[in-house]
Amino acid sequence: MKKLKSETVRWINSRRPILGALLLLAVLAGGAAARWQFFQPAVKASGAPTPGVRVSYDYAVTQPIPQSTDLNPARVALGGKLFHDARLSVDDTISCASCHNLAGGGVDNRSRSVGVRGAVGGINAPTVFNSGLNFVQFWDGRALTLEAQINGPVTHPLEMASSWQQVIGKLVQDPVYVQEFSKLYRDGLTAPNIKNALAEFERSLLTPNSRFDKFLRGDSNALVEQEKKGYALFQSYGCSSCHQGVNLGGNMYEKMGLMGDYFADRGNPTEADKGRFNVTGNPDNLHEFRVPSLRNVALTAPYFHDGSAKTLEDAIAVMVKYQLGRPMPDADLQSIAAFLRTLTGQYQGKPL
Ligand code: HEC
Ligand code: HEC
Structure with a gap:
């Protein structure tokens, strides 16, 4: 028994570098798989929703806003x-x-x-x-x-x-x-x-209990079909790769104009357009902004750091063109807008 044990130990010791490398590989692969999964759209929603068919949503992209705080x-x-x-x-x-x-x-x-x-x-x-x-x-x-x-x-x-x-x-x-x-x-x-x-x-200025948050907490009737489809499209088009986390935004920096030169097309450059570059001085950060939260976005027009988009639909169209760089049928855009309108929450128990 003792011999067997010591032989096992010797075997492990002699192969320690290989075993270590294998373990490291396994960990890396696991991490990559998790991240890969995280960034994959959970649903491919296209066409009209079929009644009675369950669509699964990726709850990882966001969570409901907490309903209480422990502030003084x-x-x-x-x-x-x-x-x-x-x-x-x-x-x-x-x-x-x-x-x-x-x-x-x-x-x-x-x-x-x-x-x-x-x-x-x-x-x-x-x-x-x-x-x-x-x-x-x-x-x-x-x-x-x-x-x-x-x-x-x-x-x-x-x-x-x-x-x-x-x-x-x-x-x-x-x-x-x-x-x-x-x-x-x-x-x-x-x-x-x-x-x-x-x-x-x-x-203390949290706005819990939006219809979307009620939906996330399990009330499937809190959203109508078009809004549910909008949420699925929000993920499958990749909006949620930037607008994610509890605030649907506010947790990373991204370049405005990833897929096209937004600033050249708009004209009249300003200091503020330089975004995060103004803080770091690093050319890589030119035109980078904190991705804004989409909570209560129906109420916060006009949109973008330059206030250039007057309506939610205008803002989504700009995102589609400059952040996604792929076409989107108007019906999908409307569904995403309908979904974004479900993000209006409550303050002190009353709808905003
Ligand atoms: C004259 C209008 C104005 C007043 C007054 C004002 N703000 Fe603001 N606030 C802004 C603008 C514009 C920004 C964005 C500035 C920027 O990002 O460079 C901002 C940004 C903020 C932000 C950051 C929000 C985020 O998500 O990044 C907070 C928090 C805030 N203000 C709180 C306050 C507080 C507290 C006061 C009073 C002490 C105040 N503001 C007074 C216009 C104002
Ligand atoms: C690559 C990251 C990225 C993707 C993908 C993306 N966004 Fe954005 N979004 C941003 C950034 C950055 C801003 C701020 C840009 C600015 O102000 O110049 C923004 C701003 C917005 C705004 C304006 C919010 C406000 O308060 O001004 C809306 C609405 C919006 N995005 C919706 C969407 C939708 C819907 C999609 C998918 C069709 C999408 N975004 C995809 C990064 C992204």
């Missing part, structure tokens, strides 16, 4: 107050909500935002709803956290054009703020604590 409610409420407070801007005219209207999809529905004194910014405002689920903030990902993002609007000359010194100078004159900050934060009213409260509020 007092900090969330304080952040909500700051979010609506125009004293964060240089002349007390603009609050975060001026450009991120919570009753309107968390956006301003303008191609480009308008800041203090009518200043027109260089880029379209993304929604603040579900922004806490995005892997980085801004179209070019230059802020890694919601806290870090807030310096941007407060100090940007075309947005609130203020400074933290000014903001704190105004807020310390408000006894309610002073009291609330000293209750919730050991060091009271400071710039990092203002940012934290605002970010806590933003993390």
Whole structure:
């Protein structure tokens, strides 16, 4: 028995390099297979859906938005107050909500935002709803956290054009703020604590319970046939290779114009068009943007970083041309649009 064991050990030892290599190969192959599977469209949906035929969906591409959070409610409420407070801007005219209207999809529905004194910014405002689920903030990902993002609007000359010194100078004159900050934060009213409260509020801006999420949770009647087909097509055409994860976007960078020169065709190049290149200086990152989330996309027109697409159908057509580079029959485009309209969720229990 002992001999057998030692012979086995000797056998293993003598072949260790080969066995190791085999093991490594097996692991690599497994990983590649998993990734291959992940990127494969789960369904080939084409033609009219056949009644009674079950279509299987790839649940891996996304998950429902969580229905609750474990945030500190007092900090969330304080952040909500700051979010609506125009004293964060240089002349007390603009609050975060001026450009991120919570009753309107968390956006301003303008191609480009308008800041203090009518200043027109260089880029379209993304929604603040579900922004806490995005892997980085801004179209070019230059802020890694919601806290870090807030310096941007407060100090940007075309947005609130203020400074933290000014903001704190105004807020310390408000006894309610002073009291609330000293209750919730050991060091009271400071710039990092203002940012934290605002970010806590933003993390609370989740929009669960869209019809699509109800469908993902097993209610097959939550979507009608055309919408289900749209979801299948969204995967089989490859939209979900970029718009994926819980936010259907917001988890990777991609080039705008993968299959055609979007910017040459559009004309009038801007600084903002350079996308992630503006952050890294690396020519490989030219025209790369964080893939936007498609949650609540029915409410966030106009679309793209340049606000150039007025309707959802226009935006899908641009994606088909420049990201997929293959034709799509209008019926399929309409089904995908119908699917995207099921992504509108609820905020505080009410439909957006
Ligand atoms: C003048 C309009 C304007 C104001 C005021 C404004 N924002 Fe924005 N916001 C924008 C624009 C435009 C962008 C996109 C900028 C970019 O990507 O370069 C943006 C981006 C964001 C993002 C990133 C979202 C994402 O998915 O990348 C968050 C979060 C955000 N703003 C929160 C706030 C907060 C908090 C305030 C108040 C302190 C605020 N904004 C004030 C226009 C505004
Ligand atoms: C190769 C990656 C990729 C693929 C594939 C792709 N998209 Fe996009 N999508 C992006 C990027 C990047 C943007 C932002 C582009 C910009 O703003 O310039 C975007 C933007 C959008 C927008 C606008 C969202 C907003 O808030 O402005 C919609 C709608 C959209 N895509 C839908 C689709 C649909 C539907 C498909 C499939 C037909 C698709 N996308 C395929 C990467 C992709």
